[in-house]
Amino acid sequence: MPWVAGWATCSAGVDVATAQASAVQDLIDVFGRLPGIGPKSAQRIAYHLLKADAEESRRLAAAVVAAKERVGFCSRCFNLSETEICALCTDERRDTHVLCVVEEPRDVIAVERTREYKGRYHVLGGAIDHLQGVGPEQLKIRELLARVDAENITEVIICTNPNLEGEATALYLGRVLSVPGLTVSRIASGLPVGGDLEYADELTLGRALEGRRTVDHPAPAD
Amino acid sequence: MQLLELWLTDFRSHESVHLECPSGLSAFVGANGMGKSNLLEAIGYLATLSSFRGVPGDALIRSGADTAVVRARVISDDREHLVEAEIVRGRPNRVLVDRQRLRRTRDLLGTLRVSVFSPDDLSLVKGSPGLRRDYLDDLAVSLHPRNDAVRSDWEKALRQRNALLKQVAGRLDDSAGLTLDVWDSKAAQAGTRLMEIRRTLIERLATSVETAYQQLSGSQQRVDLVYEPSCADDLLETLRSEREVDIRRRLTTLGPHRDELRITLDGMPSRTHCSQGEQRCLALSLRLAGHREVAREVGTAPVLLLDDVFSELDPSRCEALVRALPEGQSFLTAASGLPESVHPDRVIQVTREGLVERAGAN
Numbered sequence: 001m002p003w004v005a006g007w008a009t010c011s012a013g014v015d016v017a018t019a020q021a022s023a024v025q026d027l028i029d030v031f032g033r034l035p036g037i038g039p040k041s042a043q044r045i046a047y048h049l050l051k052a053d054a055e056e057s058r059r060l061a062a063a064v065v066a067a068k069e070r071v072g073f074c075s076r077c078f079n080l081s082e083t084e085i086c087a088l089c090t091d092e093r094r095d096t097h098v099l100c101v102v103e104e105p106r107d108v109i110a111v112e113r114t115r116e117y118k119g120r121y122h123v124l125g126g127a128i129d130h131l132q133g134v135g136p137e138q139l140k141i142r143e144l145l146a147r148v149d150a151e152n153i154t155e156v157i158i159c160t161n162p163n164l165e166g167e168a169t170a171l172y173l174g175r176v177l178s179v180p181g182l183t184v185s186r187i188a189s190g191l192p193v194g195g196d197l198e199y200a201d202e203l204t205l206g207r208a209l210e211g212r213r214t215v216d217h218p219a220p221a222d
Numbered sequence: 223m224q225l226l227e228l229w230l231t232d233f234r235s236h237e238s239v240h241l242e243c244p245s246g247l248s249a250f251v252g253a254n255g256m257g258k259s260n261l262l263e264a265i266g267y268l269a270t271l272s273s274f275r276g277v278p279g280d281a282l283i284r285s286g287a288d289t290a291v292v293r294a295r296v297i298s299d300d301r302e303h304l305v306e307a308e309i310v311r312g313r314p315n316r317v318l319v320d321r322q323r324l325r326r327t328r329d330l331l332g333t334l335r336v337s338v339f340s341p342d343d344l345s346l347v348k349g350s351p352g353l354r355r356d357y358l359d360d361l362a363v364s365l366h367p368r369n370d371a372v373r374s375d376w377e378k379a380l381r382q383r384n385a386l387l388k389q390v391a392g393r394l395d396d397s398a399g400l401t402l403d404v405w406d407s408k409a410a411q412a413g414t415r416l417m418e419i420r421r422t423l424i425e426r427l428a429t430s431v432e433t434a435y436q437q438l439s440g441s442q443q444r445v446d447l448v449y450e451p452s453c454a455d456d457l458l459e460t461l462r463s464e465r466e467v468d469i470r471r472r473l474t475t476l477g478p479h480r481d482e483l484r485i486t487l488d489g490m491p492s493r494t495h496c497s498q499g500e501q502r503c504l505a506l507s508l509r510l511a512g513h514r515e516v517a518r519e520v521g522t523a524p525v526l527l528l529d530d531v532f533s534e535l536d537p538s539r540c541e542a543l544v545r546a547l548p549e550g551q552s553f554l555t556a557a558s559g560l561p562e563s564v565h566p567d568r569v570i571q572v573t574r575e576g577l578v579e580r581a582g583a584n
Contacts, residue, residue, distance in 0.1 A: 128404070130386045135397075
């Protein structure tokens, strides 16, 4: 048969639990609970650590404990920070009147990587999702409104994810932020740069069509 | 659209199956409980990633196994593809097309198309409105796979709105009111499009269902399909005006999830005023019309899966159905012999030991 099984089938005759020391199984279980790590990867990491120097394990354990002890949330923007106020909030070179609102701390990193944005951030800590028990009260929205008031913010850019929950959160923010003198914008969604039109899925392409812009007329040559 | 070869591993009762699938009509015969319908179910699974018997994925995995795999070579859009689906207990399924993992399983829809006829179809006519809504929405997705996004957006927004209505427990403060505004607008956006999709589809189906019914029944009776939305055209307005009721009842009372597709035969409501035979014939007509519409839209006929449909029909209806079935690849199951009018190109005996092709098809 030319079509070899696409997946290895798990049909080992031995009972896996008894073939493995229980401390090893505990370690695999701990790794397996981490996001993005399946049972196979968890096992690989556990076996790697057991094979490597004891020093490596000690370093890993120390790094986890130290990070957990030292890192908290910035009391202003709720990004991850080792200090009361994070480095982005205290950076004097940044525009103090513009706020970029994101769902999670990792989204700050994503926006920062663009090097396009020079203002400050506000991390909501999620998006409105009543099925998970997250309403506007569970997000840092009250804190956002207070900041807009106290910090003389003139523009808020809403960078929540382009899914249903993120869009709903953006709509909600648009409503509560309708203050005179404040510009509220939503990042555009559409095609990835450098991609081909023919590979775009209909949803993305549809959105891109909705958000189309007129082409600037080139300045006539004198 | 054609299935060339099918492999099953630990799918339902089948530990390991390999089946070559020529074009034309193949019949699976054998005693009850041998897994004839499971074979059709597996083919259907590759098309929709769900069971047409309405059971969760876990139920498709052979008891004692952790993973079921369905794999097939198919011809779609004049090209050959290898489609593989892996169903793992307690985890999302994985889908590969030509060895490439699909980023979203939704992207599979349309690679293999099937039309399923089963004895349960009777409930399309006799059962609750939800079954008719599912019939419409499933068909809309078969016609245009992108409709799936509209349907799932609506379902998600509705679930969020209902969750909020439960949380406010009958009393709405300002903040919750604002959040409800947001979900009203999101739900209305997707819901309005879903209602448009259903309305257009019903218009398109109306004559097609009537033609199918007259062919199958040999009568000249009139069949009408009427879309009865639960709310007026403006869904957003409805959600707003029903807000007080919704808050009290802690759920969304009106919307596309309460729509009805009314089917009448010579002006009489089919659900209450038709005989069992007429209802069965109407159900077949709905399926047949859907099959023809998809064939017309896509350009090739979907693979037909006929699960034990002949056992419920009298010989003349059987013959009419066989004559009305379009050309194309078909698979059928039968427990108690085949009706005389059915002439399969090959007959496969399904036994506990495996599949055996039976010589001398009738």
